[in-house]
Amino acid sequence: xxxxxxxxxxxxxxxxxxxxxxxxxxxxxxxxxxxxxxxxxxxxxxxxxxxxxxxxxxxxxxxxxxxxxxxxxxxxxxxxxxxxxxxxxxxxxxxxxxxxxxxxxxxxxxxxxxxxxxxxxxxxxxxxxxxxxxxxxxxxxxxxxxxxxxxxxxxxxxxxxxxxxxxxxxxxxxxxxxxxxxxxxxxxxxxxxxxxxxxxxxxxxxxxxxxxxxxxxxxxxxxxxxxxxxxxxxxxxxxxxxxxxxxxxxxxxxxxxxxxxxxxxxxxxxxxxxxxxxxxxxxxxxxxxxxxxxxxxxxxxxxxxxxxxxxxxxxxxxxxxxxxxxxxxxxxxxxxxxxxxxxxxxxxxxxxxxxxxxxxxxxxxxxxxxxxxxxxx
Ligand SMILES: [Zn+2]
Numbered sequence: 227x228x229x230x231x232x233x234x235x236x237x238x239x240x241x242x243x244x245x246x247x248x249x250x251x252x253x254x255x256x257x258x259x260x261x262x263x264x265x266x267x268x269x270x271x272x273x274x275x276x277x278x279x280x281x282x283x284x285x286x287x288x289x290x291x292x293x294x295x296x297x298x299x300x301x302x303x304x305x306x307x308x309x310x311x312x313x314x315x316x317x318x319x320x321x322x323x324x325x326x327x328x329x330x331x332x333x334x335x336x337x338x339x340x341x342x343x344x345x346x347x348x349x350x351x352x353x354x355x356x357x358x359x360x361x362x363x364x365x366x367x368x369x370x371x372x373x374x375x376x377x378x379x380x381x382x383x384x385x386x387x388x389x390x391x392x393x394x395x396x397x398x399x400x401x402x403x404x405x406x407x408x409x410x411x412x413x414x415x416x417x418x419x420x421x422x423x424x425x426x427x428x429x430x431x432x433x434x435x436x437x438x439x440x441x442x443x444x445x446x447x448x449x450x451x452x453x454x455x456x457x458x459x460x461x462x463x464x465x466x467x468x469x470x471x472x473x474x475x476x477x478x479x480x481x482x483x484x485x486x487x488x489x490x491x492x493x494x495x496x497x498x499x500x501x502x503x504x505x506x507x508x509x510x511x512x513x514x515x516x517x518x519x520x521x522x523x524x525x526x527x528x529x530x531x532x533x534x535x536x537x538x539x540x541x542x543x544x545x546x547x548x549x550x551x552x553x554x555x556x557x558x559x560x561x562x563x564x565x566x567x568x569x570x571x572x573x574x575x576x577x578x579x580x581x582x583x584x585x586x587x588x589x590x591x592x593x594x595x596x597x598x599x600x601x602x603x
């Protein structure tokens with residue numbers, strides 16, 4: 227059966243197991259049974275789900291929640307005095323807290339190997355990832371979500387790069403030193419009705435002067451620039467910088483739908499898709515019903531195939547990739563609720579596309595981005 231072809235493994239460009247293993251003490255080595263809807267307390271990206279879904283590579287994003295959450299979300303504000311972990315996250319300097327998260331993920335993987343055997347290892351470079359794969363293991367890669375982790379200091383960028391961070395999403399939930407952001411909270415969630423998330427957005431804004439310097443430095447050293455969560459103007463300015471840069475580097479949006487099917491500023495337009503393709507980059511499809519279609523639908527098969535077809539129409543076979551955002555407090559589709567259901571995604575794609583195309587979508591395109599975008603090689 228072609229869906230069992232081991233070469234059709236998955237390289238997922240965006241996940242968040244660190245959040246769940248740190249905040250809620252979930253155990254990566256233990257099997258979880260996540261439901262097919264928003265349920266923050268489960269862990270979707272556990273070892274068993276990766277093994278069963280034939281996921282061989284996983285970019286795990288460090289995300290230290292911005293202080294904006296305290297003003298914008300009163301349940302978090304109320305809990306903070308009673309919850310030591312939460313208090314620590316909002317008290318520590320963001321770059322120090324980010325280092326703690328990176329150390330924590332290293333420990334999670336060591337602990338998993340100690341309990342379950344040598345199935346998995348953290349890769350700090352592209353060649354390490356290849357070596358880990360050649361040994362038949364899953365490679366965990368570090369990424370970062372939001373330039374606020376740098377705390378306004380470009381020396382931190384070099385430090386995180388040396389610690390193996392291969393990609394950074396520059397904007398995130400609240401404005402940072404580099405740029406503003408788009409709304410990333412669904413209009414439909416209950417907390418809005420309870421008075422949370424009143425942030426005003428400035429969609430016409432792009433990069434600050436410091437943000438331009440940051441993007442240039444990322445393109446120089448080879449930390450992949452991820453434009454997810456950016457404003458349309460931010461995307462335009464980043465793509466201009468990438469086009470002018472002496473070294474051709476892939477620029478990506480790692481976890482989105484497409485604007486044609488879910489018309490939010492979060493999602494790329496046909497023009498964005500074309501320009502991302504020109505850099506050699508990819509658009510990673512998110513496992514979140516809200517960003518995949520408006521109105522939102524709970525089973526994603528049909529809309530996922532439409533999203534792939536739209537990406538191919540505007541960027542060709544080389545632009546399609548996957549960035550599930552599993553464990554990022556997302557409302558998952560019922561039929562793609564954890565890495566295990568990459569078995570569904572693989573089967574749907576094989577109904578419509580050749581094995582060679584599906585291989586590109588699931589791993590080849592993302593691997594190319596890492597080869598050309600990460601480090602000096
Ligand atoms: Zn995100």
